[in-house]
Amino acid sequence: MxxxxxxxxxxxxxxxxxxxxxxIGIGFCVIYNASGIVNFAQGAFVMLGGMVTFxxxxxxxxxxxxxxxxxxxxxxxxxxxxxxxxxxxxxNRNATMFVMILATLAAQIVVERSTLLLxxxxxxxxxxxxxxxxxMLAGVAISYxxxxxxxxxxxxxxLLALFFRTTRTGKAMRAxxxxxxxxxxxxxxxxxxxxxxxALSAALGAIGGILITPTQFTAFDIGVPFAISGFIAAIxxxxxxxxxxxxxxxxxxxxxxxxxxSFGAGLKNVAALSVLLVFLFIRPSGILGPAK
Amino acid sequence: MxxxxxxxxxxxxxxxxxxxxxxxxxAAGRITAVIGPNGAGKTxxxxxxxxAMPPSEGRVVFDGREITGLAPxxxxxxxxxxxxxxxxxxxxxxxxxxxxxGTHLHARGGLFAALLRPGWAREEERAxxxxxxxxxxxxxxxxxxxxxxxGLSYGRQRLLEMARALAARPRLILxxxxxxxxxxxxxxxxxxxxxxxxxxxxxxxxxxxxMTLVMNTADEVxxxxxxxxxxxxxxxxxxxxxxxxxxYLGGVEIGHG
Amino acid sequence: xxGAVPWVFAAGLVGYALVAGxxxxxxxxxxxxxAVFVVGLNLFxxxxxxxxFGQNAFAAIGxxxxxxxxxxxxxxxxxxxxxxxxxAVLAALVVGYPTLRLKGHYLxxxxxxxxxxxxxxxxxWQSVTQxxxxxxxxPPLGLGKWTVTSDRGQLVVLIAIVALSxxxxxxxxxxxxxxxxxxxxxxxxxxxxxxxxxxRYKLAAFLLSAGFAALAGSLFVHVVGFVSPEVYGLxxxxxxxxxxxxxxxxxxxxxxIGALIVSLLPEAxxxxxxxxxxAYGVALILLLIYAPRGLSTLFRRREARS
Ligand SMILES: Nc1ncnc2c1ncn2[C@@H]1O[C@H](COP(=O)(O)OP(=O)(O)OP(=O)(O)O)[C@@H](O)[C@H]1O
Ligand SMILES: [Mg+2]
Numbered sequence: 001m002x003x004x005x006x007x008x009x010x011x012x013x014x015x016x017x018x019x020x021x022x023x024i025g026i027g028f029c030v031i032y033n034a035s036g037i038v039n040f041a042q043g044a045f046v047m048l049g050g051m052v053t054f055x056x057x058x059x060x061x062x063x064x065x066x067x068x069x070x071x072x073x074x075x076x077x078x079x080x081x082x083x084x085x086x087x088x089x090x091x092n093r094n095a096t097m098f099v100m101i102l103a104t105l106a107a108q109i110v111v112e113r114s115t116l117l118l119x120x121x122x123x124x125x126x127x128x129x130x131x132x133x134x135x136m137l138a139g140v141a142i143s144y145x146x147x148x149x150x151x152x153x154x155x156x157x158x159l160l161a162l163f164f165r166t167t168r169t170g171k172a173m174r175a176x177x178x179x180x181x182x183x184x185x186x187x188x189x190x191x192x193x194x195x196x197x198x199a200l201s202a203a204l205g206a207i208g209g210i211l212i213t214p215t216q217f218t219a220f221d222i223g224v225p226f227a228i229s230g231f232i233a234a235i236x237x238x239x240x241x242x243x244x245x246x247x248x249x250x251x252x253x254x255x256x257x258x259x260x261x262s263f264g265a266g267l268k269n270v271a272a273l274s275v276l277l278v279f280l281f282i283r284p285s286g287i288l289g290p291a292k
Numbered sequence: 293m294x295x296x297x298x299x300x301x302x303x304x305x306x307x308x309x310x311x312x313x314x315x316x317x318x319a320a321g322r323i324t325a326v327i328g329p330n331g332a333g334k335t336x337x338x339x340x341x342x343x344a345m346p347p348s349e350g351r352v353v354f355d356g357r358e359i360t361g362l363a364p365x366x367x368x369x370x371x372x373x374x375x376x377x378x379x380x381x382x383x384x385x386x387x388x389x390x391x392x393x394g395t396h397l398h399a400r401g402g403l404f405a406a407l408l409r410p411g412w413a414r415e416e417e418r419a420x421x422x423x424x425x426x427x428x429x430x431x432x433x434x435x436x437x438x439x440x441x442x443g444l445s446y447g448r449q450r451l452l453e454m455a456r457a458l459a460a461r462p463r464l465i466l467x468x469x470x471x472x473x474x475x476x477x478x479x480x481x482x483x484x485x486x487x488x489x490x491x492x493x494x495x496x497x498x499x500x501x502x503m504t505l506v507m508n509t510a511d512e513v514x515x516x517x518x519x520x521x522x523x524x525x526x527x528x529x530x531x532x533x534x535x536x537x538x539x540y541l542g543g544v545e546i547g548h549g
Numbered sequence: 550x551x552g553a554v555p556w557v558f559a560a561g562l563v564g565y566a567l568v569a570g571x572x573x574x575x576x577x578x579x580x581x582x583x584a585v586f587v588v589g590l591n592l593f594x595x596x597x598x599x600x601x602f603g604q605n606a607f608a609a610i611g612x613x614x615x616x617x618x619x620x621x622x623x624x625x626x627x628x629x630x631x632x633x634x635x636x637a638v639l640a641a642l643v644v645g646y647p648t649l650r651l652k653g654h655y656l657x658x659x660x661x662x663x664x665x666x667x668x669x670x671x672x673x674w675q676s677v678t679q680x681x682x683x684x685x686x687x688p689p690l691g692l693g694k695w696t697v698t699s700d701r702g703q704l705v706v707l708i709a710i711v712a713l714s715x716x717x718x719x720x721x722x723x724x725x726x727x728x729x730x731x732x733x734x735x736x737x738x739x740x741x742x743x744x745x746x747x748x749r750y751k752l753a754a755f756l757l758s759a760g761f762a763a764l765a766g767s768l769f770v771h772v773v774g775f776v777s778p779e780v781y782g783l784x785x786x787x788x789x790x791x792x793x794x795x796x797x798x799x800x801x802x803x804x805x806i807g808a809l810i811v812s813l814l815p816e817a818x819x820x821x822x823x824x825x826x827x828a829y830g831v832a833l834i835l836l837l838i839y840a841p842r843g844l845s846t847l848f849r850r851r852e853a854r855s
Contacts, residue, residue: 093838228658368741396729
């Protein structure tokens with residue numbers, strides 16, 4: 001392991017990626033709470049967030065903010081498409097959990113391969129949102145992109161909290177999460193909530209993807225590792241608790257960046273996945289305990 | 293001689309005490325019935341005895357050996373096998389295959405036997421098939437051997453589950469409401485089957501709501517109400533016990549109120 | 550009688566490939582390699598009704614063991630294959646023990662992670678695997694001086710291996726071991742009440758399945774002569790599930806039929822190759838929605854009606 005003076009730097013960079021994992025983890029929870037389904041295609045939304053933004057900027061010449069907003073809306077729309085074409089028919093047929101997982105995983109592959117056909121296999125990246133040298137704070141370099149990531153993530157989490165607490169739709173979604181049948185009896189349109197959950201979850205994934213792409217790259221096949229990391233975040237936070245998932249994401253991000261310093265960047269996914277396995281074996285109910 | 297003894301057995305679910313300090317003995321070779329109103333804790337009692345869930349307090353002694361907290365498969369290996377109130381058949385398999393699975397403990401073939409089928413394995417397979425067919429005849433399902441188990445009527449599924457449990461050659465068999473779904477005639481036939489099981493040396497502990505069956509079949513009756521043992525005795529003693537009458541009349545009325 | 554139809558179909562196709570040789574023989578060879586993999590998958594998922602999205606990990610262990618041992622250490626293919634299979638089974642034992650205690654989504658995600666971890670390791674452990682470059686020059690199947698180099702020769706060997714695998718699956722199905730697997734699939738609670746050690750049989754099915762996966766992974770590298778991480782990527786998981794569902798999950802012939810159909814269909818359409826994985830994904834989704842127990846059940850229902 002590197003010397004201790006690296007530690008603050010490691011923590012800082014871990015928080016950046018951790019926010020993104022957290023957003024993806026919240027996405028898992030939102031769908032899970034609405035339906036009991038774990039959407040294994042979650043990573044596709046993350047990949048598409050960065051990819052669609054890239055394509056809009058490159059090929060249509062749109063400025064970043066416009067491209068990003070269109071990308072988020074488009075990916076949210078795709079979330080609804082996945083729900084309508086894949087999840088809903090299976091749901092109506094009372095498919096087993098395994099079949100549902102396999103189908104969403106297949107949807108992931110379909111998105112992945114379509115992307116490959118459309119844009120090729122070369123990694124793409126986005127420009128930094130603010131192109132300036134990093135700030136130095138007490139010997140720790142903080143890039144502007146990191147500030148964007150943390151800022152946007154916190155804003156999204158805050159808005160989400162407001163949405164769940166104050167709006168009718170948000171409250172309805174919470175009611176569904178607590179007891180689907182009781183919610184249905186109260187006249188909440190449970191199936192529309194499912195579509196909404198997919199849209200929300202896809203948008204969260206896309207936002208995460210757009211935020212992180214300038215610091216690394218995006219390619220057709222980056223989705224699954226992100227999905228698994230998001231899932232880990234959700235588990236660490238106690239599955240089904242959106243804000244626990246965000247904390248879980250931060251935890252995972254920090255662990256991962258420590259692993260990068262210790263073992264090299266190549267094995268960062270191995271490290272994250274090992275965290276998942278260790279966590280599942282030792283404490284499957286998460287740090288905060290299970291939801292409900 | 294007692295083959296099973298439960299002592300101070302208690303199981304709580306949160307605030308609810310489903311089984312409350314229950315103590316009794318089951319005499320070897322006899323037929324003992326556990327009766328009580330809905331929700332009295334009978335199935336929970338079976339779950340505790342068979343290892344399906346651990347008790348909160350108390351112990352279970354089977355054949356002189358403490359089995360409290362043992363895993364269900366370990367309990368079965370010692371010769372204590374149960375059936376389920378909500379039948380749990382292997383519904384994709386045939387009736388015969390279900391009973392064959394019951395012989396698991398008394399056969400030994402593994403991967404090697406499966407792939408190479410040495411002489412002893414073929415021998416064993418023949419014995420398994422014969423034992424399974426005999427048991428199906430015994431419970432009266434012999435003609436249905438090749439049907440899918442899921443296709444049987446509810447009452448017959450219970451009989452099949454009983455045959456499957458018997459295939460494990462238990463020394464004590466726990467039957468959870470074996471007569472549910474049977475008509476009067478079938479129920480009378482079941483009574484005869486249960487007596488033959490006991491006559492064959494297998495001790496029977498059964499839960500039953502069908503009082504005719506209990507009175508005609510059981511040697512001993514244990515009465516539960518609200519998780520507690522109300523009384524224990526011969527069918528005749530129990531039938532005339534004022535506490536039992538109160539529990540039944542009161543319990544049923546209040547329990548469903 | 551109707552039970553013979555799939556076998557006749559498979560024998561006809563494979564026989565035709567044997568006579569035709571050339572490209573057709575190559576395509577059917579790949580199908581047969583996949584069939585071995587799917588036979589293993591079927592033991593674990595069809596017979597025992599457990600979930601693993603990470604069997605590609607064991608194929609990778611088999612394939613890379615073969616590749617590394619033959620090219621770097623000059624081993625004969627056969628002992629290299631055997632070592633790979635044993636290594637994979639051992640790995641399955643180590644991972645399976647804690648993993649199989651998990652249930653539901655956790656089990657699914659953990660197995661998916663195991664596949665992905667293995668993939669990342671094959672990419673990153675460059676001193677041994679040469680990363681994305683892959684390993685080439687892997688010798689063909691053979692024993693001592695006698696090597697199988699012709700398309701037809703390879704096909705004959707693969708036919709023998711697939712026949713043995715299917716034979717093994719059929720025998721397991723009709724044995725005490727197979728009954729225990731089906732019991733676990735039917736009801737864990739009932740199985741345990743009958744004295745069946747559920748955890749042990751899950752693990753046994755997992756190990757068997759890993760063994761078949763490793764065998765398939767290793768056959769692949771000897772037939773192609775080359776290996777790279779992508780060979781055992783996530784698409785392998787989706788492809789093998791598609792095959793299992795097309796052929797019929799839980800049946801003996803299913804893995805072979807599924808592997809043949811899914812491998813040969815793309816050949817029927819020109820220019821279809823680029824869209825293969827995409828099409829498999831779509832096909833799998835449609836199958837899961839409209840024929841969740843496999844295509845064969847669609848036919849069965851139709852038979853029953855007519
Ligand atoms: N797993 C469980 N968790 C919580 N409560 C339970 C559980 N199992 C049983 N109970 C409760 O314990 C009580 C006893 O249930 P049990 O099934 O043992 O009754 P029973 O005597 O078998 O009734 P019945 O005649 O209807 O089968 C009931 O109030 C039931 O709701
Ligand atoms: Mg009961």
